[in-house]
Amino acid sequence: MKANDYAEQVVHEFRRHITDHVFLSIQHNEKRMREYQTRVNENSLREVNQAIGKKVKEIFCLDDDGVSPAPKSWLIKVYTLYK
Numbered sequence: 001m002k003a004n005d006y007a008e009q010v011v012h013e014f015r016r017h018i019t020d021h022v023f024l025s026i027q028h029n030e031k032r033m034r035e036y037q038t039r040v041n042e043n044s045l046r047e048v049n050q051a052i053g054k055k056v057k058e059i060f061c062l063d064d065d066g067v068s069p070a071p072k073s074w075l076i077k078v079y080t081l082y083k
Helices: 003-016 018-027 030-042 045-060
Strands: 064-068 079-082
Touching: 003 018, 003 079, 018 030, 018 045, 018 079, 030 045, 045 079
Parallel strands: none
Antiparallel strands: 064 079
């Protein structure tokens, strides 16, 4: 496999699971996790998680490609997969 093909494969896989990666970055960063908990307390878990998910899709201009029922982040139960 050529380096360019490998790079495309790796980036595509990251993009496909980007929502899970965003939530993992929140839970592994103490400051972000405190901010997340504050937003959840002020709003609701559902509202905060949906806002984050929608913003990921909006910022990166992604197209849906199903749902993953097995996130690595414990902050979410499911997440949208992207093409």
